[in-house]
């Protein structure tokens with residue numbers, strides 16, 4: 001049984017157990033000797049049978065017993081809620097919806113239970129793909145309890161999935177107020193989407209002011225947002241404001257060095273626009289320590305340097321990259337190639353030989369023909385499947 005189902009079952013079993021225990025005590029206090037003898041006995045039997053089926057990993061039979069139990073105890077809201085949740089977890093959304101709708105229809109339901117049932121119904125609709133009905137149910141929960149965190153989170157996720165970015169942002173802000181903590185990455189990307197939509201609308205364009213304001217807001221809330229910096233940089237470039245673009249793009253070097261390589265292309269074009277290609281390479285040189293933070297950036301920059309005929313600078317950057325990322329073959333390979341091209345073939349071959357040997361030493365030499373277990377040494381009894389003499393050389 002999958003883990004979420006198991007949790008659902010465990011929750012139901014505990015609820016039912018608590019209920020039976022409570023019922024026994026209640027009946028013990030009551031006068032009806034008849035009920036004390038029969039009803040709890042029958043309930044306990046159903047419960048135990050259900051539990052046994054559950055332990056025997058026979059959920060269908062277990063659910064049958066628990067449904068019978070619920071029929072006997074139609075007034076217990078928690079058990080209905082647990083059972084509904086369980087049906088949903090099993091993908092039986094229709095049954096979950098029926099249970100929750102029946103609960104909500106009760107005239108004497110407490111506010112607390114009504115909210116719980118409405119929220120459960122919203123989750124059912126969401127899982128079943130009934131978007132409008134899910135949104136409606138979440139909104140009903142929030143009408144009664146405007147600070148309901150799970151409903152806010154559910155509604156927020158729905159708006160995101162539907163691409164209703166303005167509403168997704170509005171609910172995110174409400175959630176932020178209720179929980180007292182924000183989600184800057186999420187907010188930044190919602191704002192990026194809002195800006196993109198704005199740019200693509202008929203009247204606007206790449207340089208649309210409102211779109212650019214969204215990108216700026218995204219950067220304020222999450223300075224490491226690559227996409228917001230890229231889009232704002234491109235917009236500024238399209239408007240001929242290369243200097244501002246350079247500031248926006250270069251700032252990622254300090255806010256998120258690992259992802260900086262993703263902005264190299266617009267940055268290079270920005271320097272090109274102001275006729276300062278040299279400035280771009282000066283920036284690369286000045287940032288060489290930061291650049292080495294990312295293997296991808298080392299490779300890209302070294303290629304650029306080499307194209308410009310700056311082979312020594314490229315080799316230096318690659319050497320630094322190797323010391324920062326000793327296991328990354330993707331940095332070593334261009335280094336070896338560049339060494340060979342610079343008439344240092346002997347050195348290049350020596351490095352290549354060492355690297356290949358290191359790689360070979362890490363490769364498994366034997367594999368179990370039965371279970372696929374791999375190792376460098378031969379085991380006469382496979383440590384994984386415990387069969388004798390199944391290992392073949394690779």
Ligand SMILES: [Zn+2]
Pocket residue numbers: 368369370371372373382383384385386387390
């Ligand atoms: Zn094996």
